[in-house]
Amino acid sequence: MTTKANDCHTIGGFYGVNGKKLQRQYRDYLSEFKDWKDKPHAKEWLIFPENIGRCLSIDETALSKGELYTIITNKSAKGKKGAIVAILAGTKVEPIIKQLLKIPKSLRDKVKEITLDMAHSMKIIAKKCFPKAIQVTDRFHVT
Structure with a gap:
């Protein structure tokens, strides 16, 4: 098993998903970045x-x-x-x-x-x- 990190573009390629869209989806919805208390x-x-x-x-x-x-x-x-x-x-x-x-x-x-x-x-x-x-x-x- 590999422990190397992959970016969203690579992961998107594995599943036939646009990497840029996957990255945006992660940032805007999955990561909770918008709700991060320290963001301001x-x-x-x-x-x-x-x-x-x-x-x-x-x-x-x-x-x-x-x-x-x-x-x-x-x-x-x-x-x-x-x-x-x-x-x-x-x-x-x-x-x-x-x-x-x-x-x-x-x-x-x-x-x-x-x-x-x-x-x-x-x-x-x-x-x-x-x-x-x-x-x-x-x-x-x-x-």
Whole structure:
């Protein structure tokens, strides 16, 4: 048995169905995307407080077309399910802090270590949002 993912066009081809129509049908009716509670703000921020762990990482990344995002991950999830704690548009300190402070303080206080690069903005975010965490400089950013 194969575990490779197939797109709607491939699956449609198996059953003689137009792949584009299958994709639209899935998006509009089967996936419940239209009713997703986070949809109104999903382009700006997504927060998953249930994924917070003792050790987090924070970094910025460009996903596409120069769009910068700040991403916070739970290191113990090792990139698998439960790894994403927050995805926030941009890298400006104040808007990111505003969203992260929506996470209950009791959960933020559980963070004991946060790995980050040497960007001053990331240090401020880590200090304000995870005050009990030790800041560790990511070894890939040290020359």
